[in-house]
Amino acid sequence: MTNLRYQFKIMKITSFDQYKQVYKHSVEQPEEFWAGIAETFQWKKKWDKVLEWNFKEPNVKWFQGGKLNITESCLDRHLEKDGDRAAIIWEPNDPKDEHRVLTYKQLHEKVCQFANVLKNNGAKKGDRICIYMPMVPELAIAVLACARIGAIHSVVFGGFSAQSIADRIQDASCNIVITADGSFRGNKEVPLKSIIDDALVQCPTVERTIVLTRTRTPVAMIKGRDVWWEDEIKKVETQGNPSCPAEEMDAEDMLFILYTSGSTGKPKGVVHTCGGYMVYTGYTFKTAFQYEPGEVYFCTADIGWITGHSYIAYGPLTQGATSVMFEGIPTYPSPGRLWEIVEKFKVNILYTAPTAIRSLMSFGDDVVKNKDLSSLTKLGSVGEPINEEAWHWFDEKIGHGNCPIIDTWWQTETGGFMISPIANVTPLKPSFATLPLPGVQPILVDEYGKEIEGNGVNGNLCIKFPWPGMLRTTYGDHERCRTTYFSAYENLYFTGDGCMRDENGYYRITGRVDDVLNVSGHRIGTAEVENAINMHSSVVESAVVGYPHDIKGQGVYAFVVCPNKHEDDELTRKDIVMTVARIIGAIAKPDKIQFVSGLPKTRSGKIMRRILRKVAEGDTSNLGDTSTLLDPAVVDEIKTGAL
Numbered sequence: 354m355t356n357l358r359y360q361f362k363i364m365k366i367t368s369f370d371q372y373k374q375v376y377k378h379s380v381e382q383p384e385e386f387w388a389g390i391a392e393t394f395q396w397k398k399k400w401d402k403v404l405e406w407n408f409k410e411p412n413v414k415w416f417q418g419g420k421l422n423i424t425e426s427c428l429d430r431h432l433e434k435d436g437d438r439a440a441i442i443w444e445p446n447d448p449k450d451e452h453r454v455l456t457y458k459q460l461h462e463k464v465c466q467f468a469n470v471l472k473n474n475g476a477k478k479g480d481r482i483c484i485y486m487p488m489v490p491e492l493a494i495a496v497l498a499c500a501r502i503g504a505i506h507s508v509v510f511g512g513f514s515a516q517s518i519a520d521r522i523q524d525a526s527c528n529i530v531i532t533a534d535g536s537f538r539g540n541k542e543v544p545l546k547s548i549i550d551d552a553l554v555q556c557p558t559v560e561r562t563i564v565l566t567r568t569r570t571p572v573a574m575i576k577g578r579d580v581w582w583e584d585e586i587k588k589v590e591t592q593g594n595p596s597c598p599a600e601e602m603d604a605e606d607m608l609f610i611l612y613t614s615g616s617t618g619k620p621k622g623v624v625h626t627c628g629g630y631m632v633y634t635g636y637t638f639k640t641a642f643q644y645e646p647g648e649v650y651f652c653t654a655d656i657g658w659i660t661g662h663s664y665i666a667y668g669p670l671t672q673g674a675t676s677v678m679f680e681g682i683p684t685y686p687s688p689g690r691l692w693e694i695v696e697k698f699k700v701n702i703l704y705t706a707p708t709a710i711r712s713l714m715s716f717g718d719d720v721v722k723n724k725d726l727s728s729l730t731k732l733g734s735v736g737e738p739i740n741e742e743a744w745h746w747f748d749e750k751i752g753h754g755n756c757p758i759i760d761t762w763w764q765t766e767t768g769g770f771m772i773s774p775i776a777n778v779t780p781l782k783p784s785f786a787t788l789p790l791p792g793v794q795p796i797l798v799d800e801y802g803k804e805i806e807g808n809g810v811n812g813n814l815c816i817k818f819p820w821p822g823m824l825r826t827t828y829g830d831h832e833r834c835r836t837t838y839f840s841a842y843e844n845l846y847f848t849g850d851g852c853m854r855d856e857n858g859y860y861r862i863t864g865r866v867d868d869v870l871n872v873s874g875h876r877i878g879t880a881e882v883e884n885a886i887n888m889h890s891s892v893v894e895s896a897v898v899g900y901p902h903d904i905k906g907q908g909v910y911a912f913v914v915c916p917n918k919h920e921d922d923e924l925t926r927k928d929i930v931m932t933v934a935r936i937i938g939a940i941a942k943p944d945k946i947q948f949v950s951g952l953p954k955t956r957s958g959k960i961m962r963r964i965l966r967k968v969a970e971g972d973t974s975n976l977g978d979t980s981t982l983l984d985p986a987v988v989d990e991i992k993t994g995a996l
């Protein structure tokens with residue numbers, strides 16, 4: 354085991370030279386390195402073996418023999434010294450409503466209480482529990498309460514449709530759903546419970562839904578199945594047992610499932626485990642932001658995505674941080690809302706997405722001018738490549754040139770940051786995620802899997818050594834995990850991202866190289882959108898590609914073959930958009946729909962997406978070789994009709 358001085362050093366990096374030393378050590382002695390980090394968390398029993406792995410099956414096990422409950426590192430261990438420190442500061446959708454502060458003591462109490470509610474409602478260790486809730490503190494409480502009793506949570510983002518929820522509930526055979534009557538987002542109200550009711554028609558495994566009151570919109574409450582959150586809490590209170598012992602979990606037991614889109618088929622359930630995920634999210638949060646106790650940290654993501662799991666809930670809480678949670682959207686009631694929140698809570702670290710930055714930029718600088726942003730010391734970016742214009746605006750107008758921008762590259766599957774600057778240590782370069790964090794070993798390969806060495810090169814980004822936060826499997830289908838991530842290149846984890854490494858060894862992510870779109874920082878599989886479009890009664894077939902979008906990063910462009918459509922094209926377009934919203938959710942709605950009489954296909958029937966991408970990008974000057982197409986004439990028609 355490493356000594357304490359060393360542990361302190363690896364979490365608190367003060368110079369670029371020190372980063373290089375720690376990085377070198379992490380590659381040469383990975384087990385010693387990670388054991389040193391893991392020592393800084395709370396374990397019920399330490400591990401017997403740090404790491405066992407192969408990327409062939411894949412089989413990756415961290416901290417085997419270790420026993421823990423992640424909520425003890427997130428909550429219990431802070432109680433004695435920092436129980437009265439704010440854990441969550443919650444800002445409601447409507448600024449006229451009261452904000453809420455939950456100290457570590459209060460959060461601990463509420464998590465224990467709701468964990469007892471779950472138990473009263475039949476939840477057991479290993480059960481899968483679906484959570485479909487607004488961004489209120491009870492969402493974090495529900496997540497942590499599941500972890501407290503060893504149930505596996507599967508959070509579904511509030512923007513997904515009943516069908517998407519049903520698919521996810523069925524895939525994991527969930528027996529309990531936690532939801533709310535509705536949610537407030539800007540000036541909209543989303544009827545969450547009603548959407549759940551539609552989903553549950555297809556989900557016989559669900560025995561209980563627990564419904565939080567938020568919007569108090571009328572809801573159907575079904576006898577024997579649906580109960581109110583508040584009533585259940587009262588029962589626990591009268592039972593008079595406020596505490597709930599933390600279930601002992603093996604390091605490799607599942608902590609949660611989170612569904613994400615790939616290039617084929619339905620979204621897959623990425624599985625993260627208790628020990629490795631705890632160590633990785635806590636370590637990366639502390640290291641990249643160089644978080645110091647007392648700093649107020651605000652991540653604008655939703656807990657429905659991995660960013661919210663790792664960097665609103667688990668990571669910051671393991672470090673005793675004060676985390677701001679925001680229910681609404683950055684533009685409601687005005688485009689100054691985020692800056693007002695920064696002002697109101699004197700936020701020190703602001704972690705957001707390029708799409709939000711670009712959207713707020715478009716309202717002009719006046720919105721920012723009269724806001725006091727002087728509390729900010731560090732900024733962060735996540736979800737998609739940040740373009741230089743947005744980087745500089747963020748730097749100058751928000752950070753006033755004094756705040757490092759921590760551009761964190763990572764994925765649902767990686768659990769936490771992989772390539773990222775370390776605040777006030779790594780020299781920055783706009784639009785570059787810069788260098789791997791200690792413990793992360795990236796490699797660029799060509800299409801045959803051969804390593805591309807040296808600097809000033811481009812390739813596909815892979816990782817060649819395991820890290821504790823990596824996915825272990827895809828729920829219920831390990832083979833899918835193997836083929837998606839570990840079969841493209843032998844002995845490497847393939848990220849699906851293209852990447853360039855500049856003359857100084859700095860990494861810049863250039864975007865997905867597979868058929869996955871990144872729309873406003875959200876992953877959307879083109880195949881999934883096509884399947885949804887094809888559900889429309891008059892659609893014969895379709896092809897979906899991305900195109901550059903000023904605010905969203907990428908927009909969804911659909912080429913649709915629809916011979917018997919309504920004579921009003923616009924109406925048919927709206928029907929198709931509605932169909933996609935119904936099947937997947939509003940987040941996957943196509944931005945542009947071009948009706949075509951056929952798709953450009955090769956003689957073997959494969960759609961030539963390369964051509965469609967060029968048309969969608971508005972660059973039809975050089976479409977490359979089209980001679981292998983079954984019907985080259987189709988290309989002219991597509992070019993002429995481009996939107």
Ligand code: PRX
Nearest residue numbers: 735736737738760761762763764765862876
């Ligand atoms: O293409 C990369 C992009 O988002 C993908 C991961 O999406 P998801 O699993 O939804 O997780 C998003 C939050 C971590 C990646 O494959 N991406 C994420 N962060 C960055 C990024 N692209 C460039 N720069 C980033 N900082």
